Amino acid sequence: MTILELRDLHVTYKSDRGDVPAVRGVDLAIAAGETVGLAGESGCGKSTIAGAVLRLLPRDTIVGGQVLLNGDDVYELKPGRLRAVRWTAAAIVFQGALHSLNPVRRVGEQIEEAIVLHSDRGDAGTHAVRDRITGLLERVGLRPDLARSYPHQMSGGQRQRVLIALALACEPDLLIADEPTTALDVMVQAQVLELLAELQRDRGLALLFITHDLSVLSTTCDRLAVMYAGRVVEEGRTVDLLKTPQHPYTRALARAFPTIGDPRSRMNPSGLGGDPPDPTHLPSGCPFHPRCDMAIEACATADVLLRPIRPDRAAACVHVAVSA
Numbered sequence: 001m002t003i004l005e006l007r008d009l010h011v012t013y014k015s016d017r018g019d020v021p022a023v024r025g026v027d028l029a030i031a032a033g034e035t036v037g038l039a040g041e042s043g044c045g046k047s048t049i050a051g052a053v054l055r056l057l058p059r060d061t062i063v064g065g066q067v068l069l070n071g072d073d074v075y076e077l078k079p080g081r082l083r084a085v086r087w088t089a090a091a092i093v094f095q096g097a098l099h100s101l102n103p104v105r106r107v108g109e110q111i112e113e114a115i116v117l118h119s120d121r122g123d124a125g126t127h128a129v130r131d132r133i134t135g136l137l138e139r140v141g142l143r144p145d146l147a148r149s150y151p152h153q154m155s156g157g158q159r160q161r162v163l164i165a166l167a168l169a170c171e172p173d174l175l176i177a178d179e180p181t182t183a184l185d186v187m188v189q190a191q192v193l194e195l196l197a198e199l200q201r202d203r204g205l206a207l208l209f210i211t212h213d214l215s216v217l218s219t220t221c222d223r224l225a226v227m228y229a230g231r232v233v234e235e236g237r238t239v240d241l242l243k244t245p246q247h248p249y250t251r252a253l254a255r256a257f258p259t260i261g262d263p264r265s266r267m268n269p270s271g272l273g274g275d276p277p278d279p280t281h282l283p284s285g286c287p288f289h290p291r292c293d294m295a296i297e298a299c300a301t302a303d304v305l306l307r308p309i310r311p312d313r314a315a316a317c318v319h320v321a322v323s324a
């Protein structure tokens, strides 16, 4: 069953420097129990997609295309239904949210608030809700007595687990994890990844895993979508895509992570020269062509969209042989 479907999603921010076309036609589907990784360098539009799914972008942002969550068009929902969908259909662990917990309230109270406000699982202070808090903390690998702690008394890894518990408070079908391990040290990163994998397996949770770090995605995801300049430029099953990357950008990105499969590896920038383009000044043709070691004349004019190579595999490059 498809949980999330993006159909030709476009997102344009309004800013002082004019329109910023951050997402330019993305199609993506995630089934129940599936983990899909969204990869790409800083600024390619990953967090914008996360925000677009739950309508959490600035008010004046222009969103085109469709976002379907459990078949409902998120942009057609009435406010009450949208609030419910935000916690029960999909929840987000935000990028850089480690400091977003309320510093003056115990973490148990913060989880209680999420349960009471956003689900019909009971009133504050009841046994049912206390049991649920205990269950959530255990599920993310935290001792239940940590409910009485304040965020500053916890380590970064523990706080990240609390954020995951908060996201799970209303049993969403889809969890969007935006750079959930980036701020953590290497050992803790591995533990948080293991936790997300466990939750996904045990609960049949659909997981959209966002990170610039391909090596993290290589060990966790069923499928990968690689983004460049607001579009998906390659997608496929993780092993297949990483073994035989077809798009020169995916190849360069993979080279930048010399030890894919080893979560302790660090990005080696020598695999990728130059910077990604500013979305307000995109190059003509294929937006990757100025950095591409395979660019030919046609690449400066031909803007190739994603096209199927074989079942479960697509890439957006003039060099890619298209399936019959």
Ligand SMILES: Nc1ncnc2c1ncn2[C@@H]1O[C@H](COP(=O)(O)OP(=O)(O)OP(=O)(O)O)[C@@H](O)[C@H]1O
Binding pocket: 013, 014, 015, 020, 022, 040, 041, 042, 043, 044, 045, 046, 047, 048, 049, 058, 095, 212, 278, 279
């Ligand atoms: N509120 C905003 N107003 C204007 N432009 C924005 C806004 N938020 C993001 N952008 C721009 O949109 C583009 C996509 O940003 P986004 O945060 O989605 O990238 P990202 O892939 O998540 O990057 P990172 O890996 O750094 O988190 C960038 O060029 C960014 O500067």
Ligand SMILES: [Mg+2]
Binding pocket: 046, 047, 048, 095, 178
């Ligand atoms: Mg981001």
